[in-house]
Amino acid sequence: xxxxxxxxxxxxxxxxxxxxxxxxxxxxxxxxxxxxxxxxxxxxxxxxxxxxxxxxxxxxxxxxxxxxxxxxxxxxxxxxxxxxxxxxxxxxxxxxxxxxxxxxxxxxxxxxxxxxxxxxxxxxxxxxxxxxxxxxxxxxxxxxxxxxxxxxxxxxxxxxxxxxxxxxxxxxxxxxxxxxxxxxxxxxxxxxxxxxxxxxxxxxxxxxxxxxxxxxxxxxxxxxxxxxxxxxxxxxxxxxxxxxxxxxxxxxxxxxxxxxxxxxxxxxxxxxxxxxxxxxxxxxxxxxxxxxxxxxxxxxxxxxxxxxxxxxxxxxxxxxxxxxxxxxxxxxxxxxxxxxxxxxxxxxxxxxxxxxxxxxxxxxxxxxxxxxxxxxxxxxxxxxxxxxxxxxxxxxxxxxxxxxxxxxxxxxxxxxxxxxxxxxxxxxxxxxxxxxxxxxxxxxxxxxxxxxxxxxxxxxxxxxxxxxxxxxxxxxxxxxxxxxxxxxxxx
Numbered sequence: 001x002x003x004x005x006x007x008x009x010x011x012x013x014x015x016x017x018x019x020x021x022x023x024x025x026x027x028x029x030x031x032x033x034x035x036x037x038x039x040x041x042x043x044x045x046x047x048x049x050x051x052x053x054x055x056x057x058x059x060x061x062x063x064x065x066x067x068x069x070x071x072x073x074x075x076x077x078x079x080x081x082x083x084x085x086x087x088x089x090x091x092x093x094x095x096x097x098x099x100x101x102x103x104x105x106x107x108x109x110x111x112x113x114x115x116x117x118x119x120x121x122x123x124x125x126x127x128x129x130x131x132x133x134x135x136x137x138x139x140x141x142x143x144x145x146x147x148x149x150x151x152x153x154x155x156x157x158x159x160x161x162x163x164x165x166x167x168x169x170x171x172x173x174x175x176x177x178x179x180x181x182x183x184x185x186x187x188x189x190x191x192x193x194x195x196x197x198x199x200x201x202x203x204x205x206x207x208x209x210x211x212x213x214x215x216x217x218x219x220x221x222x223x224x225x226x227x228x229x230x231x232x233x234x235x236x237x238x239x240x241x242x243x244x245x246x247x248x249x250x251x252x253x254x255x256x257x258x259x260x261x262x263x264x265x266x267x268x269x270x271x272x273x274x275x276x277x278x279x280x281x282x283x284x285x286x287x288x289x290x291x292x293x294x295x296x297x298x299x300x301x302x303x304x305x306x307x308x309x310x311x312x313x314x315x316x317x318x319x320x321x322x323x324x325x326x327x328x329x330x331x332x333x334x335x336x337x338x339x340x341x342x343x344x345x346x347x348x349x350x351x352x353x354x355x356x357x358x359x360x361x362x363x364x365x366x367x368x369x370x371x372x373x374x375x376x377x378x379x380x381x382x383x384x385x386x387x388x389x390x391x392x393x394x395x396x397x398x399x400x401x402x403x404x405x406x407x408x409x410x411x412x413x414x415x416x417x418x419x420x421x422x423x424x425x426x427x428x429x430x431x432x433x434x435x436x437x438x439x440x441x442x443x444x445x446x447x448x449x450x451x452x453x454x455x456x457x458x459x460x461x462x463x464x465x466x467x468x469x470x471x472x473x474x475x476x477x478x479x480x481x482x483x484x485x486x487x488x489x490x491x
Contacts, residue, residue, distance in 0.1 A: 008176040012249050014215040017222060018181045018241065019173035020132075022188060023166045024198040025142070025206040026069045032141050032165035033060030033103065040204050044147070044158035052163040054099035059291050066165040067295065069197035070110045070139055071305045073167060076195050076312055077134060079114030081302050087139075087292040091285045096144035096157050104168075106286040109138035110295065111167075117314070118187035119332050120180060127329045132184050133172040140166050161205075167197070173212065173222065178241035182234050185209055190336055194313050202232045209237060213244045215252070223248070224258040228265055228272055240265035244272050316341055324354035333362055339376045343383055350387030353394050360386060364407060380411045388418040396478055402427040430476040439477065440485050443468045454490060462486070 008015055031038055034051035051058045074081045088106040113134060120128040144159040169188065175181045189207055193200040200207045209231045214223035228244060231237040243265070248258055263272040311319075313335040320331035320341075334344045344361055348354040365386070369376060381389075389406055392398040398406065406421050415421050422428055430436055444451055447468060453461035469482050 008218075010218070011215070011245055012253075013217065014245075014249050014252075015218050016176055016178075016245050017173045017214045017216065017225075018175035018178075019212040019225075020169075020171045020175070020181065020184065020188075021210040021212070021227075022169045022185070023142075023208045023210075024073075024169060024192045024200075026066050026165040026167055026197055027199055028063055028065040028069070028165055030063060030065075031163035032063045032066050032139065034163055036163060038164050040201075040206075042160055044156065044160060046160065048098075048144075048159035048162055052098065052159060060103065060289075062292065062295065063165060066139060067110070067297070068305055069165075070137065070167055071297065071302055072195050072197055072309060073137055073169075073192065074111035074114065075302070075306050075309065076191055077111075077114035077116055079134065079137070080112040081297055082108055082110055082112055083297055083299075084108065085110040085138075085295045085297075087289045087295065088286045089289050090140075092283075094143065095155070096146050096159065096162070098144065098159060098162055102141060102143060103289055103292070104140035105138035109136040110297070111137035116184060116187055116191070118183050119329055120183050122329075129328075130180060130183065132174045135170045135172055137167050137169045140168055142166050167192075173214075173225075178238045178245070181211060181241055182238050185237060186234060190313060194338060195309060205230075205232065208232060211237065211241055211244075213241055213248070214258070215245060215248045224260050226258065226260065226272075226274075227262050229262055229275070231265065236265060236267050239267070239270055240272055243270060247272065310338075313341075320344075320354075324348055324358075326354060326358055330355075330358045330362065334358060337376070343376050343379075346383035347387045347390070350383060351390040351394070353390050356390045356393065357386070360390060364404065368411060380413065381407060385410050385416055385418055392418065392422065396429055398422065398427060399429050399476075399479060402429065402476075426476075428476065429478050430473055436473070436477055436482070437485060439472050440469055440482070440489060443472055444489060451490065462490075 025038075026032075028038060030036060031052065034049050036049040036052055037047045039047065051060060071081055073079075085105060085108045087103055089101040090104045090106070091101045093100060111134075113136075115131050115133050117129065117131045120130060142161050142164040144157055144162040147156040147158055171184070175184060189200050192198040192207070198206055202208070211228045211231060212225045213228060214225040216223040226244060226248070228240050231240055244263070251258060260277065261274045262276050264275050265272050313332075317328070317331035317335045320326045320334060321328055324331075326334070335341045340361070344354075344357060347357040347361065351357060365376075365379065365381065369379060386407075389398070389403055389410075392406075393400065393403050402422075405425065405427060406418060409421050409425070410416060410418070415424075443465060447465060450461040450464050450468075454465070465486060466479075466482055469486065470477055470479070
């Protein structure tokens with residue numbers, strides 16, 4: 001079940017306001033303005049060429065593949081693709097920034113507007129649908145990396161990452177809780193990996209999120225924000241935002257004002273700490289890069305990329321609703337990855353029970369995958385086995401409980417032939433009405449007290465009788481038949 005709502009949860013009487021800036025490393029083999037490799041894990045400073053090092057006389061040359069990936073993202077989120085966009089120099093000093101400025105986009109980004117829709121985690125069977133507006137997504141180059149761990153009293157600089165192509169994706173401050181922020185980040189991660197523009201590896205820094213967090217009393221103007229930098233896991237993202245919210249509220253309640261700042265999250269202590277005072281755009285002295293002409297994107301180029309794109313997750317989810325009759329929440333959940341979507345379609349088509357297939361994949365299968373920390377492609381129960389299992393539930397060969405036992409057996413490696421496992425374990429459901437009626441009569445005769453209690457209006461007595469019947473049939477009786485026959489006898 002899903003529905004939309006505009007209510008905002010309050011924390012200690014304050015409204016939380018969150019915006020995101022996400023750096024998605026684009027999946028090109030070379031850098032955004034040079035031919036140097038973007039491969040991860042090379043020895044420090046072995047993948048930084050003369051352009052990346054900003055040696056005198058070098059000039060940047062735009063990587064066409066980076067532009068194509070930005071266009072694909074814009075199409076995926078329903079944004080406007082700017083026919084002409086401008087590159088700018090963002091001026092600041094940092095040891096791992098070779099040029100003393102970063103080539104980015106400021107006034108006219110390549111992707112403008114758009115939105116991302118997603119479902120919040122279910123609460124009491126209800127999943128709230130949300131939408132976050134995007135301000136922009138612009139192309140820019142990454143900086144190098146400062147290494148502190150292996151140098152006693154010194155800092156090393158690795159410029160391998162300098163010039164790596166990034167798409168910075170900026171939202172409006174539309175999110176109102178850490179849970180909502182994580183749900184947004186997961187959906188964004190799904191989109192960029194689904195369309196193949198980013199590998200989404202958070203541990204390697206391919207997908208880095210910065211959360212701008214502020215608090216205010218309901219109805220007040222926006223509060224002063226603090227930016228939590230480089231959140232590289234969804235778990236830390238939620239912890240960092242929750243801590244920052246509590247810290248800001250306590251500061252305000254104690255009479256202190258919030259200062260705009262950039263902060264880092266320490267996973268070991270679970271705390272955020274200020275790194276530097278947060279700069280505004282004016283502090284970066286943006287101006288158009290004289291070495292790069294305007295980026296022109298013809299409508300024909302956009303259409304060419306659109307034609308090459310695979311079916312988008314939201315489009316596939318709409319198809320699952322239309323063709324398989326699934327609820328919107330199910331369809332959205334099943335399109336969290338291409339692998340899961342393909343697993344569902346294979347199962348549903350083989351068993352012709354799409355809703356049952358959805359329930360099993362979202363329930364038992366997902367629980368096992370999460371517990372074992374394995375991908376769906378490596379699941380011991382593959383679509384042919386699950387489809388046969390579901391078909392045996394649908395034709396009343398198996399009860400749900402017996403089906404779980406067969407599922408467990410396949411998962412444990414006891415075999416892949418569903419029908420053979422059913423027979424070997426004696427799990428075939430009793431569908432003989434005469435035999436079942438005899439069991440019901442015996443149970444009723446032996447439990448006169450429960451019969452009297454049920455007729456006196458005590459519903460628990462009915463459940464007790466059902467339990468006795470299931471026990472007498474060794475769990476093989478069809479539960480629905482038991483209920484129907486028992487109510488008929490008692491009435």
